[in-house]
Amino acid sequence: MADLGIDWALSWVRAAAATVTEHREHLLDLDRAIGDGDHGENMYRGFTAVLGKLDAAEPSTVGDVLKLVATTLMSTVGGAAGPLYGTAFLRGAKAADTDALDAAGVAAVLAAGLEGIVARGKAEVGDKTMVDAWTPAAAAAQHVADSGGSAAEALRAAADAARAGAESTDPLVARKGRASYLGERSAGHRDPGAESSALLLETAASAAGA
Amino acid sequence: MSVGTALVLVSHSAQLAAGLVEVAAQMAPDVDIRAAGGTDDGRVGTSFDLVEQAVTGALSAGADAVVVLTDLGSATLTAESVLEMLEDERVRLVDAPFVEATVAAAVAAQGGGDFDAVVAAAGTAVTGFAGSGEAGGATAGGPAADDGGARTRSLTLVNPLGLHARPAATVARTAAGFDAGVTINGVDAASVLALMSLGLTGGAEIEVSATGPQAEEALAAVVAEIESGFGET
Ligand SMILES: Nc1ncnc2c1ncn2[C@@H]1O[C@H](COP(=O)(O)OP(=O)(O)OP(=O)(O)O)[C@@H](O)[C@H]1O
Ligand SMILES: [Mg+2]
Numbered sequence: 001m002a003d004l005g006i007d008w009a010l011s012w013v014r015a016a017a018a019t020v021t022e023h024r025e026h027l028l029d030l031d032r033a034i035g036d037g038d039h040g041e042n043m044y045r046g047f048t049a050v051l052g053k054l055d056a057a058e059p060s061t062v063g064d065v066l067k068l069v070a071t072t073l074m075s076t077v078g079g080a081a082g083p084l085y086g087t088a089f090l091r092g093a094k095a096a097d098t099d100a101l102d103a104a105g106v107a108a109v110l111a112a113g114l115e116g117i118v119a120r121g122k123a124e125v126g127d128k129t130m131v132d133a134w135t136p137a138a139a140a141a142q143h144v145a146d147s148g149g150s151a152a153e154a155l156r157a158a159a160d161a162a163r164a165g166a167e168s169t170d171p172l173v174a175r176k177g178r179a180s181y182l183g184e185r186s187a188g189h190r191d192p193g194a195e196s197s198a199l200l201l202e203t204a205a206s207a208a209g210a
Numbered sequence: 211m212s213v214g215t216a217l218v219l220v221s222h223s224a225q226l227a228a229g230l231v232e233v234a235a236q237m238a239p240d241v242d243i244r245a246a247g248g249t250d251d252g253r254v255g256t257s258f259d260l261v262e263q264a265v266t267g268a269l270s271a272g273a274d275a276v277v278v279l280t281d282l283g284s285a286t287l288t289a290e291s292v293l294e295m296l297e298d299e300r301v302r303l304v305d306a307p308f309v310e311a312t313v314a315a316a317v318a319a320q321g322g323g324d325f326d327a328v329v330a331a332a333g334t335a336v337t338g339f340a341g342s343g344e345a346g347g348a349t350a351g352g353p354a355a356d357d358g359g360a361r362t363r364s365l366t367l368v369n370p371l372g373l374h375a376r377p378a379a380t381v382a383r384t385a386a387g388f389d390a391g392v393t394i395n396g397v398d399a400a401s402v403l404a405l406m407s408l409g410l411t412g413g414a415e416i417e418v419s420a421t422g423p424q425a426e427e428a429l430a431a432v433v434a435e436i437e438s439g440f441g442e443t
Binding site: 036038042074075078079080081082083084086087120121178 | 250253254255256257258259282283287288291294
């Protein structure tokens, strides 16, 4: 039932960097199908840059780590995922105002992150974007918090919900982002940003031992 | 010399941004127009840092205000993130067709238009250009038009802000809607840019002329539009 502090945040960043490296080709393929084919590269470049800054930055709180991720992604990603994840992690950092997150803290960070993505990109559930992964994830974490679960359980529920949310984008027609230019032809492919969101939340849950 | 409002052009491509600076600068040689195209390492994409540097660079070079224009997708999202970070009311983003909005904004800034006027010019570029496009070569005003029975009226611009982008676009649309060649102070009234480049402010004396089969109707409609004050008064 341990709350999640700086150690969790650091292992999450390292795991996230490893995951986007491992899934670089997969994310590239997804974005090639309905976008401009750069999402895997963008995420890989972003998280590699985060790793590069991690040691020198000496973050001491979860909020510090999230903020470092936010600003680094913002300036290195180069595609829509940069400002979107950047805003999400920046708002998440502001919401993570304690040394260690309990389940309610996890839910608050995810809710703030989702709010940031929506504020920036104006997408709704069903538009075939990362919002389709984040919305059920934030709700699932809140549900665990409300029923007295642990922080790790909240992240596990969020990761599972994000995975299902990403899969739910397969049949959708994109209404936001570059894929929306394809119209009906975007149906039948997974949204790359929803997939990378599910991957990031999966690493967050694993780093919490869930 | 640099004039009040600067422009920052954010594109996925460094070449596209630089090319648009070139196009806009032809019509607005005194305006500080900066390109922020591509990523910092020269790829296709957008860069938070390049946009931020362009905006703060323009401000520290003395611009009173900065209007940011973007091509699509992450250019807009990145620019919005920069604006949110800077929290500076002297910087605003206009989400409108990149080339048209940039040229309209540049012309407005060159004419000494204030921040609101430049933002408005950029924002109404779509309608404006559609109007002028239809009019094509329908420019009137050659000497021949005069013996062809040109109708002319002199009047005063009553709306306080003068013929800035929105009214210019309204006039241009009206003028283009008739089978007539309409001019205001000698320039094609169906062209938003031509009208805006007159730099007419509230109280200015203007002369509207029309030639062609519907000269009478076109003149009446344009005059009525101008006399209505465009809803500003
Ligand atoms: N308006 C938006 N709201 C929410 N998510 C969005 C929006 N636009 C794009 N996305 C997400 O971003 C992902 C694409 O990220 P990527 O890094 O490939 O940017 P991109 O689309 O190539 O950017 P660009 O706009 O520069 O072309 C999409 O799969 C989608 O999940
Ligand atoms: Mg892409």
